[in-house]
Amino acid sequence: MKAICIPIIKKLTAMIFGSILFLSSCGEVYDLNAFEWEPETPLNDSVFNREITVLNFQPFEGVENIQQPSDRSPLDAEQPSTLFSLERFSRIHDAYTVSERWDLSIGGFGDITANSGSARGIGYGSNAVGGLVVLDTFYSKIMDVPAGIILEVPGYGGLDAQGTMSTRIGTTVYTYGGNFIRPDKVINRDSPDPVLAEEARMYSHMLYALSEELLRTFPNAKNIHGGPLRPRAMIVRTARGNYAKVEMLSYYHDILDPELMRRGLENFLVGSVSFRYMVIKAEELRFGFVERRPPLTIDMTRGTKIISDSLSN
Known part of the structure; x- marks a missing residue:
């Protein structure tokens, strides 16, 4: 009888003790998966008025790249995270999807949406007021939030x-089985020489961000319709109502130079996403004349942060 009752008593005691901890914890809530909900912290002004470059954000790699204090419970490694906070320059666990903690959801083939609690989609039901619009211009040419601009929700x-x-405007182009930006690289895709055919394969089915660097590197590049290639940049309203300009840079791991981009095991298609942005407070509305802090570069896979010595021009 004791052998039966003691485990039951221990189990009940553990349940009661766990309930007491739950009720008495100061803002710390644990769910059945041992996920620790962290209290919201005040936003640090250091994010504003500086250019931030994010390298190697990996939307499909789970949450192992999320920086968290060593005394925190580990996050669920099987829960993928595609959410990113522009204001905290960090990825956000999917458990916070219905919250104002993230600003952009980044997915495959360049898919990006903003965090809006009022529109059906990711984040619906929160108080987030995010939105975005893609502009037909260079990132560096965006000096302010244009008057009367209409942001799509969630965008x-x-x-x-x-x-x-299609007729949809976006930030990225996909080359399918060829390469209309670098046609010289795929002329040997049907070559009987396996070496030449393999090299051509590495330059087909490419995903290019329509960045300033792409247009500078290939000024005569054509789009799939034979016309001149156009740059793209975004104006984003964050979940809390501030503004950011955003430019996608690359979908290949550790590669920002468009001339070096190609498919391969070391930089698999959409395996890594790199982008840059600048956040300003809602009341400022200007990007071009308020850059007061040195640029910051964050490598998500290495956990490194580099602050430049001086302001960028």
């Missing part, structure tokens, strides 16, 4: 019509 920043037969 779309995916594939651009320059790489498809």
Whole structure:
């Protein structure tokens, strides 16, 4: 009888003790998966008025790249995270989807949406007021939030019509089985020489961010329709109502130079996403004349942060 009762008593005691801890904890709530909900902390002003470059954000790699204090419970490694906070320059666990803690959801083939609690989609039901619009211009040319601009809710920043037969404006082009930006690289895709055919394969089915660097590197590049390639940048309203300008840079791990981009095991298609942005407070509305802090570069896979010596021009 004792052998039966003692485990039961221990189990009940553990349940009661756990309930007491739950009720008495100061803002710390634990769910059945041992996820620790962290209290919201005040936003640090250091994020504003500086250019931030994020390298190697990996939307499909789970949550192992989330920086968390050593005394925190580990997050669920099987829970993928595609959410990113521009204001905290960090990825956000999917458990916070219905909250104001993230600003952009970044997915495959350049799909990007903002955090809006009022629109059906990711984040619906929160108090987030995010939105975005893709502009037909260079990132560096965006000096302010244009008067009367209409942001889409939750918005779309995916594939651009320059790489498809649609009319949708986006931040990225996909080359399908060829490469209309670098046609010289795929001329040997049907070559009987396996070396030449393999090299051509590495330059087909490419995903290019329509960045300033791409246009500078290939000024004569054509889109899929044969017209001149156009740059793209985004204006984003964050979940809390501030503004950011955002430019996608690369979908290849550790590669920002468009001339070096190609498919391969070391930089698999959409395995890593790199982008840059600047956040300003809602009341400022200007990007071009308020850069007061040195640029910051964050490598998500290495956990490194580098602050430049001086302000960028």
